Amino acid sequence: MNDLEFDKSREFFLSHKKIFSKFEIDLENLYSTYPNRSKIKVLLDYWIFNILLLKKIYGSKGLVDFCNSDINNPQRFSFLYEIDNSNKIYEIKFKKNNSKYFYALKFFHKKIFIPGAHLDNLFKKFLNLISLKFILSIPPKVDEEIANGLKQILNNIFKDKFDNSEINVILKKIPQVFISSKVTVPYNRINVSGSSASFLEYEGFENIFLLNSNLYIEGIQHGGGYDIFKVDYFADYEKNLCDKFFGWGFSDNNIKQTKFKRISKKTKNNIRRVLWIEDSKVPLFYFYSMPCHHLQSINSDSKKYIHKELNLNQTEYTSMFHPSSNSNLYKNFRKNSFNIPSGGQSEKNFYANDILIFDNSGSTLIHFAIESQMIFFNIISRSDYKNFSESQKEFFLILRKYNFGIFNDEDNKLSNSITKIKLNSNYRLPKELIDFYERNFK
Numbered sequence: 001m002n003d004l005e006f007d008k009s010r011e012f013f014l015s016h017k018k019i020f021s022k023f024e025i026d027l028e029n030l031y032s033t034y035p036n037r038s039k040i041k042v043l044l045d046y047w048i049f050n051i052l053l054l055k056k057i058y059g060s061k062g063l064v065d066f067c068n069s070d071i072n073n074p075q076r077f078s079f080l081y082e083i084d085n086s087n088k089i090y091e092i093k094f095k096k097n098n099s100k101y102f103y104a105l106k107f108f109h110k111k112i113f114i115p116g117a118h119l120d121n122l123f124k125k126f127l128n129l130i131s132l133k134f135i136l137s138i139p140p141k142v143d144e145e146i147a148n149g150l151k152q153i154l155n156n157i158f159k160d161k162f163d164n165s166e167i168n169v170i171l172k173k174i175p176q177v178f179i180s181s182k183v184t185v186p187y188n189r190i191n192v193s194g195s196s197a198s199f200l201e202y203e204g205f206e207n208i209f210l211l212n213s214n215l216y217i218e219g220i221q222h223g224g225g226y227d228i229f230k231v232d233y234f235a236d237y238e239k240n241l242c243d244k245f246f247g248w249g250f251s252d253n254n255i256k257q258t259k260f261k262r263i264s265k266k267t268k269n270n271i272r273r274v275l276w277i278e279d280s281k282v283p284l285f286y287f288y289s290m291p292c293h294h295l296q297s298i299n300s301d302s303k304k305y306i307h308k309e310l311n312l313n314q315t316e317y318t319s320m321f322h323p324s325s326n327s328n329l330y331k332n333f334r335k336n337s338f339n340i341p342s343g344g345q346s347e348k349n350f351y352a353n354d355i356l357i358f359d360n361s362g363s364t365l366i367h368f369a370i371e372s373q374m375i376f377f378n379i380i381s382r383s384d385y386k387n388f389s390e391s392q393k394e395f396f397l398i399l400r401k402y403n404f405g406i407f408n409d410e411d412n413k414l415s416n417s418i419t420k421i422k423l424n425s426n427y428r429l430p431k432e433l434i435d436f437y438e439r440n441f442k
Contacts, residue, residue: 009291012056013233016049023153030149034182036209039217039241043199043206044178046237048154050074051170052161053288058082060166067169072202075234078285083326110187114205116195116222118258138207140180147179177206189214195222196241200234219245220255225362227251228392229292248367249441250391256442260368266353272375272422273338273351274317276306279360281327292387293362300329302359302379302408307333309414317357320346322365350374355418359408361392370441373429375421377414378405395440402430 031037113128196219219242227250316337356376399405
């Protein structure tokens with residue numbers, strides 16, 4: 001993807017925002033009695049953006065196929081439609097609870113934990129289970145006045161983008177949160193903690209915004225890649241749902257990740273294994289919502305560089321997958337020199353003295369490597385660096401200082417760096433790098 005294509009994604013997004021902004025007052029009036037109307041509008045903004053993307057990328061047939069499917073999240077639909085990755089479709093399906101749970105539990109929730117919350121004790125874990133039952137049992141009831149008002153607004157937004165038959169199927173697909181009455185609970189304010197991306201799935205968690213309580217959303221990063229690139233529309237939508245957002249090291253506000261625990265066990269005879277962590281294949285849909293991530297994901301030059309460097313010294317290595325292995329960009333480069341079983345959670349097969357190689361700066365497993373102070377290399381293009389956020393640039397430059405951050409046009413650099421480390425059985429990470437970890441990620 002070149003700069004011209006990158007500009008296309010920006011133009012598409014800004015065009016959508018310009019049109020949506022014309023109806024801000026109408027939407028404010030429509031949801032004027034809803035305490036969480038600002039969050040409902042963010043959700044609607046994102047949903048409309050996604051609907052426009054479906055038509056742009058997959059044409060009328062793809063749009064109609066989505067609207068006639070039982071999948072509610074356009075982004076998830078794109079995996080199935082473009083890649084046929086059903087795991088991406090069903091992994092977020094939650095069983096809806098009978099509304100009787102709602103009426104029984106609504107008196108117990110001033111604090112709610114959604115998926116991605118930091119659950120560091122048994123009480124929080126219990127409260128999380130109760131929270132999920134509570135949220136997924138919220139009983140939306142269509143408000144005809146709201147529904148008709150929204151359909152009129154959507155007709156005005158879509159009239160120049162879709163024909164009448166397309167608009168009709170879109171209007172039948174509107175998530176209930178946008179057309180339902182408020183739901184009464186006995187609290188004026190409820191605090192919510194966890195991954196705000198849960199709301200952007202349109203699988204039921206978003207109905208919490210129908211409550212007649214003011215929701216204070218404390219969003220928490222739930223995977224890698226947040227705030228490492230200058231442009232990330234998906235993350236922006238997620239943050240706009242939050243009253244405060246906490247990242248794992250690159251955001252304005254940060255907390256220590258709790259997804260991974262530190263490991264110390266080493267391989268037999270202290271042999272250093274080289275493990276290449278593949279990036280997953282992502283649909284074109286991601287180009288428009290996460291253009292910089294997509295650019296890095298499809299960069300074949302970084303993958304060719306790593307393969308060439310590993311072959312220079314006949315380095316034995318194993319290809320690892322996280323979270324899945326479906327990218328054809330690695331097809332001719334895969335090896336399994338260490339006979340490591342594939343599938344499941346890759347990190348369960350790691351040892352503390354392994355050497356990891358990433359061509360994806362947003363890999364969640366980078367945080368695993370940081371937590372366990374493992375040696376890892378990040379191979380990027382110079383365009384990737386240009387698109388990095390300032391905090392990610394700072395991180396890459398300190399990695400680069402010790403030859404762990406490498407551009408994909410630097411011949412012999414990766415191979416030489418790996419060889420030096422493997423020849424030094426007592427090699428330890430530089431103190432400056434460990435101190436950087438402690439300041440930024442712990």
